Amino acid sequence: MTAVLANPIARRLLRIPPSYFVFLVLLATLWVARPNMLNLNIMGIFIRQIVPLGILVLGQLVVMRVKSIDLSGGGIILLINYFISSGSFPGASLPFFVVLALATGLVIGLFNGFMIGIRRVSAVIVTLAVSIILVGLVQFLSSGNPPGDVPRLFNDLYNTKFLSVPTPVLFWIMLTAAVWLLLSQTVFGRYVASVGENAEAAHFSGVPVQRTVILAHTLAGLIAAIAALVQTGSIAVGSVRVGLDLPILAVAATILGGVAFGRGDGGVWGPFFGSLCFALLFVVMTVLGIDEPGKLIAQGVIILGAAIFYGVRVRTS
Amino acid sequence: MYRSLSNIVSGRNTRQGQWGLPLLVALLISLWLSVQTTQFATAENLFNLVAQAMPLVIAAVGQLVVVVVGGLDLSVGSVISFTTAVLALDQPAIVLIPAVFVLAAFIGLINGLAITRFNVHPIIATLSTQYIVLGITRILRPVSGGTVPEIVIAAVSGSFLGIPYPVFWGIVVMLLAWKLLYGSRYGLHLFAIGGGIASGAESAARNFGVSDRRNIILAYVVCSCFAAVAGVFLAGRIVSGDPNVGLLFELDTVTAVALGGTQLSGGIGSLHGTVIGALVMALLANGMNLANVSPFVQTAIKGGILLAVVGLQSRKKMGL
Numbered sequence: 001m002t003a004v005l006a007n008p009i010a011r012r013l014l015r016i017p018p019s020y021f022v023f024l025v026l027l028a029t030l031w032v033a034r035p036n037m038l039n040l041n042i043m044g045i046f047i048r049q050i051v052p053l054g055i056l057v058l059g060q061l062v063v064m065r066v067k068s069i070d071l072s073g074g075g076i077i078l079l080i081n082y083f084i085s086s087g088s089f090p091g092a093s094l095p096f097f098v099v100l101a102l103a104t105g106l107v108i109g110l111f112n113g114f115m116i117g118i119r120r121v122s123a124v125i126v127t128l129a130v131s132i133i134l135v136g137l138v139q140f141l142s143s144g145n146p147p148g149d150v151p152r153l154f155n156d157l158y159n160t161k162f163l164s165v166p167t168p169v170l171f172w173i174m175l176t177a178a179v180w181l182l183l184s185q186t187v188f189g190r191y192v193a194s195v196g197e198n199a200e201a202a203h204f205s206g207v208p209v210q211r212t213v214i215l216a217h218t219l220a221g222l223i224a225a226i227a228a229l230v231q232t233g234s235i236a237v238g239s240v241r242v243g244l245d246l247p248i249l250a251v252a253a254t255i256l257g258g259v260a261f262g263r264g265d266g267g268v269w270g271p272f273f274g275s276l277c278f279a280l281l282f283v284v285m286t287v288l289g290i291d292e293p294g295k296l297i298a299q300g301v302i303i304l305g306a307a308i309f310y311g312v313r314v315r316t317s
Numbered sequence: 318m319y320r321s322l323s324n325i326v327s328g329r330n331t332r333q334g335q336w337g338l339p340l341l342v343a344l345l346i347s348l349w350l351s352v353q354t355t356q357f358a359t360a361e362n363l364f365n366l367v368a369q370a371m372p373l374v375i376a377a378v379g380q381l382v383v384v385v386v387g388g389l390d391l392s393v394g395s396v397i398s399f400t401t402a403v404l405a406l407d408q409p410a411i412v413l414i415p416a417v418f419v420l421a422a423f424i425g426l427i428n429g430l431a432i433t434r435f436n437v438h439p440i441i442a443t444l445s446t447q448y449i450v451l452g453i454t455r456i457l458r459p460v461s462g463g464t465v466p467e468i469v470i471a472a473v474s475g476s477f478l479g480i481p482y483p484v485f486w487g488i489v490v491m492l493l494a495w496k497l498l499y500g501s502r503y504g505l506h507l508f509a510i511g512g513g514i515a516s517g518a519e520s521a522a523r524n525f526g527v528s529d530r531r532n533i534i535l536a537y538v539v540c541s542c543f544a545a546v547a548g549v550f551l552a553g554r555i556v557s558g559d560p561n562v563g564l565l566f567e568l569d570t571v572t573a574v575a576l577g578g579t580q581l582s583g584g585i586g587s588l589h590g591t592v593i594g595a596l597v598m599a600l601l602a603n604g605m606n607l608a609n610v611s612p613f614v615q616t617a618i619k620g621g622i623l624l625a626v627v628g629l630q631s632r633k634k635m636g637l
Binding site for chain 1: 389431435436437438440441442444445446447448449450451452453454455456459568571575581582611613614615616617618619620621623624627628630632633634635637
């Protein structure tokens with residue numbers, strides 16, 4: 001085993017994010033099982049559905065790079081969906097909702113960052129607890145029933161296309177590129193990389209570790225708010241269940257993309273393909289007639305597989 | 318032994334963690350409930366409370382074992398659901414009961430192996446098995462139903478000398494866990510490994526000849542088996558298999574462990590604290606039910622307690 005892993009070709013292969021392999025395998029499976037599914041229009045519809053996840057992944061990968069995690073996305077999405085669909089703000093315009101959503105995400109992200117960066121509470125517990133509180137609150141406010149309708153404009157915007165590419169997909173790609181620039185070209189990006197690599201060494205090199213962690217979580221909150229807006233546009237109704245499994249899937253897609261708690265060789269494009277993998281996975285599973293339990297098992301196996309792949313890579317390098 | 322009462326309440330750091338405050342909270346809630354309501358302070362309600370709290374107590378004790386070695390097991394809830402589903406497979410009890418524990422041990426083994434051999438973070442490893450086990454449970458039993466062997470039902474619903482069986486379950490589980498954590502070499506090793514992990518010297522125990530890998534793997538196996546015991550108990554109570562009965566148990570166990578003063582970073586933890594923590598949660602649920610608080614608000618309050626409790630624990634590590 002170790003001899004094989006020490007082989008230079010094997011080591012080079014291990015450096016590639018697992019998401020690329022999984023993406024190719026799923027694409028090949030689909031090509032064999034249903035070749036006629038592989039056209040741009042059909043794939044566009046499927047990929048469009050995964051955009052909220054894809055956006056959430058961008059926030060997740062930033063916090064995972066500083067060796068943290070954010071599971072509060074589900075609560076944020078639910079709360080913003082409730083704000084928009086409950087009719088608590090009658091006659092409010094689109095910009096108002098956008099600002100409200102971003103402010104919500106900012107406040108929750110800042111709170112997460114404060115608890116994790118300054119109070120040093122376990123990130124899993126804080127973000128999970130925040131999510132539980134928000135979910136419980138929204139379900140209480142709406143008495144467990146879906147609140148109401150979303151202003152038409154959200155869904156109309158979601159359904160637009162630009163040169164036959166759905167606008168949400170385009171938006172996702174642009175956002176990914178923006179995060180890529182942020183992480184690779186800015187001082188903040190360097191701080192994130194050094195804090196993730198070794199927080200103590202970063203501290204002694206003059207990196208503001210606490211501020212970086214807080215900023216990373218604030219950014220994740222903001223990005224979750226954007227994901228919430230897109231998700232609300234996509235389902236076009238109020239819901240008390242929407243997006244609850246998205247944070248876990250976002251963690252999975254990020255790990256699949258080769259980023260795991262600290263060191264991230266895959267950058268943002270590995271996780272980008274990680275999200276695409278989940279889009280394809282659901283298509284393949286549906287095509288093969290596998291139901292919900294099978295999907296759960298497949299998700300678990302993929303997360304574990306990617307994490308083991310990553311663990312093996314860290315051991316050998 | 319030599320600590321003063323104020324030390325216990327303020328919780329000077331010992332290997333036992335800070336468990337005085339939750340005990341005080343538990344007493345205060347009980348006092349308030351017995352003054353405010355007539356139903357609370359009856360023997361029937363108290364025994365009922367013990368029976369309601371028991372699954373959480375058992376599963377939380379299992380969670381404590383992995384928390385002591387700086388880990389976390391998020392698959393606890395799905396192992397509980399899985400256990401009830403397996404028990405309701407309409408096979409003889411002599412086959413089902415051993416099978417449940419073998420399967421639970423196997424799940425723990427996978428968790429432990431992934432974490433120690435393949436360098437997977439505990440949260441990720443147990444999250445994956447949570448999904449896999451939940452999926453298998455839903456295949457076995459898509460909706461709740463089936464019948465549980467008579468012996469399992471009899472084991473939780475009878476009473477001996479006027480004391481209901483659930484009380485004995487609690488005593489046996491606590492004695493077992495006490496022996497494991499404080500009365501054996503294995504327990505000492507767990508605290509040594511956990512203390513090393515918490516202080517950032519992960520190889521500390523190894524340097525003294527304690528095999529950390531094997532002990533950590535065993536901790537996850539023990540945790541899963543405790544979850545299976547909780548599942549057997551629950552199956553006897555609900556008399557059927559239910560794929561969703563263990564939902565949110567992983568969080569409740571973590572809350573109970575943290576409430577009991579156990580540090581989530583490892584090395585410090587107390588059995589009595591954990592049991593008190595689980596009882597506080599049960600008391601709160603009982604009190605909120607008596608006060609007609611909406612179940613959604615109860616969920617939010619549980620989250621708030623978790624947040625408050627871990628927010629008050631200071632630790633060196635930042636992040637996970």
